[in-house]
Amino acid sequence: MREANPGAIYLKDYSAPAFLINRTELHFELGEEETLVHARLHLLRSPEHAGQAPLELQGQNLELVSVGVDFDELSPDQYRVDEDSLVIDKVPEQFVxxxxxxxxxxxxxxxxxxxxxxxxxxxQCEAEGFRKITYYLDRPDVMAVFTVTITADPARYPVLLSNGNLLDDKILADGRREVLWHDPFPKPCYLFALVAGDLQYVEDTFTTMSGREVSLNLYVEEKDLPKCDHAMDSLKRSMRWDEEVYGRMYDLDIFNIVAVDDFNMGAMENKSLNIFNTSCVLCHPDTTTDAGYQRVEAIVAHEYFHNWSGNRVTCRDWFQLSLKEGFTVFRDAEFSSDMGSRTVKRVEDVSVLRTAQFAEDAGPMAHPVRPESYIEINNFYTLTVYEKGAEVVRMIHTLLGPELFRAGSDLYFRRHDGQAVTCEDFVRAMEDASGCDLGQFRRWYSQAGTPELRVFDEYDEDARTYTLHVSQSCPATPGQASKEPFVIPLAVGLLGDAGNLRLQVAGEEPDYETDDNTHRVLVVDQAEQSFVFTDVGEHPIPSLLRGFSAPVKLDYPYSRGQLCELMSRDDDGFVRWDSAQSLARRVIEEVQQQLAAGQAARVDVLLAQACERLLGDSSLEPAMVAEMLTLPSENYLAEQAKEGEADVELISRARAAVKAAVGEACAGLFLQRYEELAITEPYAASGEQIGQRALRNLCLDYLACANSDYLALARDQFGAADNITDRLAALRALAFYGAESDWSKPLQRFLEDWRGETLAINQWFTVQALMSDSGAVERVRELMQHPAFDPRNPNKVRALVGAFCAQNPRQFHREDGAGYRLLGEVVESLNHSNPQLASRMLTPLTRWRRYRGRAELMRAELERLAALPDLSPDVYELVSKSL
Known part of the structure; x- marks a missing residue:
């Protein structure tokens, strides 16, 4: 904990390590009262640091028992120890x-x-957890071959795991068990892993494209053995996909996954020993929703893909975090797209970007994909680094095309295997493989904020030309008042009366060989540009930012009629969804204005008519219809308001009024589709069934919102459901739209039925956290005292307090400030015990400048936290930057 304000670390100050470690030998003696860690580090002075620089190793919360160099134990006057480091002034050029x-x-x-x-x-050693195990050069550019010995009581800990291959396993004379693991691939210490416990496992094998058989093992508590099949199948699909799409084979003879209840992150890609949060690996229809099944598949793939994009080639320093995370998020998104619906996956990812990452770009923690500085690195595991970083990689893929992008990734892996490198190294490999100059494109790594594209058009009927005028800008962000133009791939189409038109850009040779002649990627790389399309026989409707080709905001003056045309007829699925969202947003904002003026809500019938057309469109898969019919969230609508003008009360009331009006106007079709989409086959986490359930449950939500008579459907569904997806959808309908008499007994029954299932009980907490009645804050406080709630468990804190603060805006922003006080107290309590979780929980308060009538209350809670005498660096950084 801090005694003074912690200082920032800057990218510009990077210097190579003064010492390197060739080999790391660790011996853990695990005990109930204490654990002894014996380390032998084979060090040598770096050629870049010739001279007599002292050896400085990082360490935290360690008790140093002994220290020696080669054959000599050092006396206390030969070294210095403080709370953060071990320093030895005089060491040989090479030593142990x-x-x-x-x-x-x-x-x-x-x-x-x-x-x-x-x-x-x-x-959990990423980013800087290894220094809490032993004194070490805890930085990613120091890579060593690890050999690990673990000694423990075999009765308590029959499973003893670490990275690499198992070399020895024996019982010692004193009855303890000792195992020896060796990882032949050099790695930074953040990829070290150890697990010891009483676990069971499921096993399988995978045969690589070279014919080598890999042993696959998934370790869990015995009660969770029936919940492993989906993760194991996902792992095998990931391994095959990475071979087929990227040519990457797994490189060891064993791959282990372990499920852990208490985990700050989703999962960790430690070499050959992935450690997972149980919520990200265990699956069963009774305890895991459809979204949970899809999340498990994506996260299993993500951590496996890290074996190359993160482990074999790692980042030189933590400023380069997106080098591994952005690239790997792009890879797992492509995998998920290939396993299911590419359009639905794209829509889901864009929803996260627009609601949360764009908000990050517009807030006090805005930073480039590669930050210039940080106080606490854990605070930079952000949506900007991960999701926007993935979009940057996606844009390179778009600009180069799949074949040249694959050539670039092959060169990157071949050139840098076994190295710790930078974002420039990745981009340079893409340039060298493709011959494309990405110099200006690099600004995506160094400039913060969300670029904005403003577009207007002209049509010359006589010349049969259509012109798009495009200008780009980017708002000021902390430390960056002005921005240079980005390189923005703008994918476009033109919608005519009979469908999407063939495109020909003036000055370009026609491409008669391609079938994809209705889609073009324009490269916007200047502050203002114009693009002329020739031989256009009618004034078209522009289909812009197709596939969300760049992480930007788009401003084009579409009419509501044009939006209806795009959402009904365009051949790009993303544009159809985006047009539906834009239409709904305009209608909701219009109702907000009516309510603000004291008028009754009058909902434009055009929205209901558009929804009716969607419900009757058999050409669209049900999952896509569900996405298009889902109204923009309250958080997204708040982000669209000008700074200081987001009125959470009005937004909530307007959105509810629009949903009820659409539900009432389309009740017949919603009911018809609800009945048609009933599934009689056994549960399957297949794309077809997931889509059917998604649309069916959305129909139920609209019906229940429109008329309480339809709550009978929810009661019947809750009683008959054979999976938690349908059960929770019914429970939410009862809880969100019914009286206490409608939801109290179902909630109690859910608790009794699933009391022993942690993942299901976390969902039970979340349903109650999201109920928007006036007693929500008090209910959350009461649930924090429930026997099933554990304030030390991150999953439970996120399921209850996190869900309330992030997803129940109307009650979190209650006008008396009770929601802010609740969050502030939770952050304060976690500040000592789990600073990383505390800082992540704090995010909703950092957006205080956005809200009308609430800013002072939110700021006051931040100021109260800032005045605490012992803030962790994690919390201090967020609080200080927010104020």
Whole structure:
């Protein structure tokens, strides 16, 4: 904890390490009261640092038992130890450092380093957790071959795992068990992993394209063995896809996954020993929603893909975090698209970007994909680094095309295998493989904020030309008042009376060989540009930003009629969804104005008519119809308001009025589709069934919102459901639109039925957190005292308090400030025990400048936190930057 304000670390100050580590030998003696860690580090002075620089190793919360160099133990006057480091002034050019440290994993509530979860030892070392295990050069550009010995009581810990291959397993004379693991691939210490516990496992095998058989093992508690099949199948699909699409084979003989209850993140890609949050690996229809099944598949793929994009080639420093995360998010998104609906996946990803990442870009924590500085690196595991970073990679893919992009990735892996590199190295490989100059494109890595494209058009009937005039700008962000033009791939089409028109850009040779002549990617790289299309026989409707070709905001003056045409007839699925969202947003904003003026809500019938057409469109898959019919969220609508003008009360009332009006106007069709989409076959997490359930449950939501008589459907569905997706949809309808008499007994029954299932109970917490009645804050406080709630478990904190603060805006922003006080108290309580979780929970308060009538209350809670004497660096950074 801080005694003074922590200082920032800057990218410009990077320097190569003074020492390197060739080999790391660790011996863990695991005990109930304490754990001893014996380390032998084979060090040598870096050629770039010739001279007598002292050896400085990082360490936190460690008790140093002994330290020696080669064969000599050092006396206390030969080294210095403080709360953050071990410094030895005089060392040889090459030597072996031997240390023994004492740690207490059972007291480690930060869930970083080595800690205990449900009686099991496990680790989380990214970003800087390894320094809580032993003194080390805890930075990603120091890579070593690890050999790990683990000694433990075999009765308590029959499973002892680490990275690499198992070389030895024996029982010692004193009855303890000792295992020896060796990972032949050099890695930074953030990829180190250890697990020791009483676990069971499911096993399978995978044969690589070279014919080598890999043993696959998924370790869980015995009660969770029936929930492993989906993750194992996802792993095998991921391994095959990475071979077929990227030519990447797995490189060891064993791949292990372990499920852990207490975990700050979703999962961790430790070399050959992935550690997962249970919520991201366990699946069963009774406890896992359809969205949960899809999330597990995506996260299993993400962590596996890291074996190359992150492990074999890693990042030089933490400023380059998007080098591995952005690239891997792009890869897992492509995998998910290939496994299911590409359009639906794209829509889901864009929804996250527009609602949360764009908000990050517009807030006090705005930073480039590659930040210039940070105080606490854990705060930069952000949507900007991950999701926007993936969009940057996607734009390179769009600009180069799939074949040249694959050539670039092949060159990148071949050139940098076993190295710690930078974002420039990735882009340079793409340039060298394609011959394309990406110099200006690099601004996406260094400039923060969301670019804005303003577009207007002209049609010359006599010349049969159609012109798009495009200008780009980017708002000021902290530390960056002005921005240079980005390179923005703008995918376009032109919609005519009979469908999408053939495109020919003036000055370009016609391409008669391609079938894709209704779609073109324009490269916007100047502040203002114009693009002329020739031989256009009618004034078209522009189909802009197709496939969301760049992470930008788009301003074009569409009429409501044009939006209806696009959402009904355009051949780009994303544009159809985006047009539906734009139409709904305009109608909701119009109702907001009516309510603000004291008028009754009058909902434009055009929206209901458009929804009717969608419900009757058999050409669209049900999952896509569900996405198009889902109204923009309250959080997204708040982000569209000008700074200081978001009125959460008006937004909530207007959105509810529009939903009820559409539900009432289309009740017959909603009911018809609800009945048609009933599934009589056993549950399957297939794309077809998931889409059917999504649309059916959306129909139920509209019906229940429009008329309480339809709550009978929800009661019947809750009783008859054979899966938690349908059960929760029914429970939400009862809880959100019914009286207490409608939801109290179903809630109690859900609790009784699934009391022993943690994942299901977390959903039970979330349903109650999202109920928007006036007693929501008090209900959340009461639930925090429930026996099933554990304030030390990140999943439970996120399921209850996190869901309330982030997804129940009307009650979080209650006018008396009770929601802000609740969040502030939770952050304060976590500040000591789990600073990383505390800072992540704080995000809703950082947007205080956006809200009308609430800003002062939100700011006051931030100021109260800022005045606390012992803020962790994690919380301090967010609070100070927000104020």
């Amino acid at each position: 450092l031997k240390t023994t440290t004492r740690i207490r994993p059972q007291d480690n509530t930060s869930l970083e380093g080595l800690y205990k979860s449900s009686g099991m030892f496990c680790t």
